[in-house]
Each structure stands twice: as C-alpha cells, then as structure tokens.
Amino acid sequence: MLQVHLDKAGYYISEAKDAETAYKILEGKSFEVVICNIRKIGGGKILEHIKERYGTLPVIMLTGSADVDTAIELMKKGAIDYLTKPIKKDELLIALEIAVEQKRLLEEKSELENKNREYQHGLEQRITERTSKLEEAYSQLKQATFDMVKALSGAIEAKDPFTKGHSYRVSQLSVEIAKRLDFSEEQLEILEYGSLLHDIGKIGIKETILKKPARLTIKEYTHIKRHPIIGEEIIRPVEIFRPALPLIRNHHEHFDGRGYPDGLKGKEINIFARIIAVPDSFDAMTSDRPYRKALTVKEALS
Ligand SMILES: [Fe+2]
Incomplete structure (x- = not known):
C-alpha cells in the first residue's frame, strides 16, 4: 500500500524484507529517507545501524497502535517520526516531506560547518604566515638599526682614535651589569x-x-x-633611539651631583646613565690617553 501511495507521489522506492537486505540496499544507493516497520525487522537495530553509518539519513518508524511506546523510545534514539497503522496517505506524505527537508537542512549545516572549519584553518594559517613575516621584518629592522648604531659609533672613533673600541667595551660592560640587575630584554637593548x-x-x-x-x-x-x-641633539630626531636620550645626555653626571651637564644627584640621574658611568670611567682609566698612560685594572678598580 505504501508503494502505491509513494509511486503516485513521485518517490522512487527500494524495498527490503529484512534487515540484511536493507543494509545491502543502503550500501549500494543513496537515499533521502528510510521507512522502517518496527515489528517485522527489528526497527531498533536498523535505526542504530543507519545512525552510525548514514548520520543525516532520516528514519520514520512504522508501528501498530500497540507499539507506540516502543516508537517513542526509538524517536529518543534518533528516529525522526513514527506513523501508526493504518497509514493515512496525507500523514505519510507530510512525514516524508519533513524528513527530506530535515535531511537537507542537516546536510547544509554540516557543509557549512565544514566550510567554517576550512575557513578557520585557512585563517589560522594566514595569521601564522603573516606573524612569521612580521617577525622576520622586525628582526631585519632591528639588525639594520644596530648596523646603523655601529656605523655611528665608528664615526666617533674615526675622529677620536684614542678611544678606539671604547664605546663597544662600555656597551658590553653596561649590558653585563644590567643583566645582573635583572633588566628586561627591552631595557638591555636600550x-x-x-x-x-x-x-x-x-x-x-x-x-x-x-687629540x-x-x-x-x-x-x-x-x-x-x-x-x-x-x-642628545644629534640623536633626538631619530624616533627609535629616543629611549636612550637620558643616557646620552646624563652619562657624565656624578652620584654626588658634581657631574655635568645638569648637575643631577643620586636617583635623579637616569638609571641607564648611572650604569654606563661606571664602565665609561673604568674604560677611560684603563686606556692610554694623549696626556697619560693607562692605569692598571687594579688601580682603576681601587
Ligand atoms: Fe662621554
């Protein structure tokens, strides 16, 4: 009787007399909906099988009036609807339409989810690529900056050959001191x-x-x-070197206030300037000057 109704309504039908036949048919073709008689072929088993392998394929259970409880139980397990015998043609067609529509929606949803996943994945990849490009550009920029600093520092030494290597040694010692004072990477760079x-x-x-x-x-x-x-005036226009301005201006201040150019005292003096003053003096004392010989390390330390 179902076949007659469904043929007329324009559905293509495959029929199975038992579960095994049903599984074989399901494997061979793609279906939009399964109508399953509970009594005859163990609807519960078939439902499980279908849910497991064909997630979005809707199953309508067909029951006698005595099986209504079972049918409700099966709906909890994933059947989309149940029809009680005797089947009414209109009910059947409406149930089928709803089932087919639900399948379509579920498939659409899963397609959207897939697209979304792909999009997310693509996005993550693009972010990773951009980040690594940015990191690369940043490290190139940093390298260029240091090269520029070295070139500038070379310019001082070209003019004052007695201080050859002075800035480099002062820089190394200052960084070593600051490391022992737990300065951050950024502070060490400055x-x-x-x-x-x-x-x-x-x-x-x-x-x-x-000379x-x-x-x-x-x-x-x-x-x-x-x-x-x-x-300070030379360096001020260079934005990235600004954090070092107090160091440059105040590296000859003395903790007792008798230094120059501002006569700052104690902690008024920028911490970088306070640090650099020590290796600056130490290196000056242990280097030959046009007017005197270098002190020994021991003399300089004392
Ligand atoms: Fe100086």
Missing part, C-alpha cells in the same frame, strides 16, 4: 645601543681638543663638556 652612542656628541667637538697630547685648559674642558648635549 642600554646596548644607547651606550654605543653615548659619546656621539664628540662629533661636534674640535678635533684639536680631542691634544696634553691636559686640557679650563676653556677646552668646558668645550668638551658640551658633548652630552650635542649628542
């Missing part, structure tokens, strides 16, 4: 390039004074004491 640049202002100091093979006069000393301010 200190590293800042100390390479600390004497950059000497570019603006007369060469005759820098004078005797003690400086008061006037000459006053002139040379301008180098921290000149250095």
